């Protein structure tokens with residue numbers, strides 16, 4: 001099991017948003033984190049990536065918690081936020097170099113992978129560009145390139161499909177499939193339920209900071225007694 005979230009109570013400045021949620025993501029799995037606006041998906045992700053500290057409960061990645069070894073814990077995660085976070089003063093090339101340093105990657109191997117990804121996302125001629133030169137979708141692609149050179153154990157992808165063009169969406173789904181085959185786990189928060197239904201192995205549904213349900217589409221259908229329903233109808 002790559003990610004284990006146990007009885008997580010958390011939120012912002014002592015206002016609990018999450019009221020004790022439990023779920024896990026196994027190696028080689030893509031799990032969709034779904035729920036209405038304000039349900040608590042981003043709050044859950046903020047806890048997993050270590051931006052928020054649990055008020056109660058625990059989060060383990062590959063058997064370790066952030067309190068046991070923050071550096072080892074964080075190096076297991078590659079995070080692609082909904083709104084790209086890039087350094088204004090660094091070029092695309094420098095973002096890749098920074099990722100190589102931060103994740104202690106083999107430089108030659110990482111650049112080989114980066115060049116493949118830059119070509120896929122048509123960024124190969126933009127290595128000296130600064131974030132100000134990129135559109136929002138292009139910034140998202142930069143974040144995808146940096147994330148997928150890391151060999152992380154857990155990929156966390158927040159609402160990936162809204163800003164990406166259809167070609168890039170397909171390319172991202174292929175990359176997710178590749179890292180799953182290599183044994184990484186992927187947790188993806190999304191409102192694009194059609195795509196989620198097609199690609200996710202399981203779902204974690206959050207509602208008002210509580211776990212409403214989790215399981216495969218078949219399991220969710222059975223649980224809500226809605227045979228043949230699509231994910232958006234459950």
Ligand code: ATP
Nearest residue numbers: 011012015017035036037038039040041042043044
């Ligand atoms: P969406 O689909 O709209 O992105 P979400 O499921 O990701 O929603 P969260 O952003 O986790 O939902 O919000 C859960 C609750 O936490 C909401 O009630 C929200 O108002 C509250 N919240 C979110 N961010 C903060 C913050 N920085 N400070 C205080 N409360 C917050």
